[in-house]
Amino acid sequence: MNLKDHKVAVCGAGGFIGGHIVGELMKSGVNVIRAIDVKPLDEWYQVHTSVENVEADLKDAENCDLAVRGATAVFNLAADMGGMGFIEANRALCMLSVLINTHLLLSSQQAGVSHFFFSSSACVYNADKQRTPDVIPLKESDAYPALAEDGYGWEKLFSERMCRHFEEDFGLQCRVARYHNVYGPNGTWAGGREKAPAAICRKVLEAKHSGRHEIEIWGDGHQTRSFMYIDDCVKGSRMIIESDIHEPINLGSSELITINQLVDIAESFAGIKLKRSYNLSAPKGVNGRNSDNALILDYLKWEPSTSLRQGLRKTYDWIEQQMLVAVPA
Ligand code: NAD
Numbered sequence: 001m002n003l004k005d006h007k008v009a010v011c012g013a014g015g016f017i018g019g020h021i022v023g024e025l026m027k028s029g030v031n032v033i034r035a036i037d038v039k040p041l042d043e044w045y046q047v048h049t050s051v052e053n054v055e056a057d058l059k060d061a062e063n064c065d066l067a068v069r070g071a072t073a074v075f076n077l078a079a080d081m082g083g084m085g086f087i088e089a090n091r092a093l094c095m096l097s098v099l100i101n102t103h104l105l106l107s108s109q110q111a112g113v114s115h116f117f118f119s120s121s122a123c124v125y126n127a128d129k130q131r132t133p134d135v136i137p138l139k140e141s142d143a144y145p146a147l148a149e150d151g152y153g154w155e156k157l158f159s160e161r162m163c164r165h166f167e168e169d170f171g172l173q174c175r176v177a178r179y180h181n182v183y184g185p186n187g188t189w190a191g192g193r194e195k196a197p198a199a200i201c202r203k204v205l206e207a208k209h210s211g212r213h214e215i216e217i218w219g220d221g222h223q224t225r226s227f228m229y230i231d232d233c234v235k236g237s238r239m240i241i242e243s244d245i246h247e248p249i250n251l252g253s254s255e256l257i258t259i260n261q262l263v264d265i266a267e268s269f270a271g272i273k274l275k276r277s278y279n280l281s282a283p284k285g286v287n288g289r290n291s292d293n294a295l296i297l298d299y300l301k302w303e304p305s306t307s308l309r310q311g312l313r314k315t316y317d318w319i320e321q322q323m324l325v326a327v328p329a
Contacts, residue, residue, distance in 0.1 A: 180252025
């Protein structure tokens with residue numbers, strides 16, 4: 001399948017990843033016919049004016065019919081989500097995203113869409129495999145037996161399953177990527193939904209600009225993670241929808257790092273060292289998580305490769321610009 005032969009609708013296009021996907025597809029000559037998000041247009045991270053931009057709640061079945069009308073390929077990036085602080089405190093809201101994916105699948109099937117992309121998450125993985133920081137990278141089969149992240153992860157796992165059965169029973173070609181921590185410019189960096197890379201960059205920048213050289217870190221700082229730069233996420237998502245991969249597949253970096261090391265990198269950009277305090281009662285997620293990329297390497301001969309230092313530099317610089325715009329000197 002080549003996306004250039006399709007008319008594409010992108011759901012969740014006002015968000016971080018959706019906005020980048022619309023931009024990159026258009027840049028490469030793909031016919032994106034529609035971008036949809038529940039947020040008012042002036043809150044979208046990126047607005048591409050040559051596309052039909054629609055404000056609509058995709059939990060509503062009729063809006064899903066309108067969203068996919070005339071499209072032959074659909075990206076579903078729409079979900080109520082955020083970093084650990086948000087998903088641990090909003091489990092019901094996260095689970096309600098099941099309405100979005102369910103109605104989008106139904107509308108896509110009824111409208112004769114040929115390819116459907118679902119953005120799943122590493123939060124589907126069994127928590128017992130993520131108890132210690134010295135992780136064994138998670139391979140796709142580690143989602144079962146199921147013990148997903150409560151709320152958000154269970155919704156993703158259920159929706160993956162819906163995709164699988166829509167393909168088996170109705171022939172709708174579903175492609176499912178399990179994203180591992182995506183970061184980059186034009187995403188959430190404040191307000192409570194931001195994830196660790198943006199939150200750490202912001203905190204380091206606040207310390208630099210205020211002169212108060214202190215930082216609060218959620219957890220003990222020894223938690224391990226991998227973080228994927230947005231350009232790799234966009235490239236991999238496109239490769240996956242264009243592929244014949246009929247099973248959920250990891251899309252993540254395998255560069256493992258502790259949260260303390262993430263802070264080290266951000267401090268090096270700022271040229272300062274901060275006094276660290278550790279908030280052990282704050283939401284911190286699992287102790288360790290990394291992406292096993294054997295399957296994607298096997299299928300696509302490719303894996304995300306932007307180094308964290310390189311990607312974080314761009315993210316840090318973008319957040320600094322946003323902070324200066326928000327509070328002019
Ligand atoms: P985001 O919050 O920036 O974007 C999601 C967008 O969906 C938002 O703009 C939001 O307004 C929109 N949305 C929410 N409810 C909606 C509704 N009812 N109708 C229409 N639009 C609605 O998040 P993101 O980081 O761009 O994530 C995109 C997708 O990737 C999500 O499905 C998310 O669960 C998944 N994912 C992201 C990450 C990550 O690290 N960013 C990791 C794993 C999975």
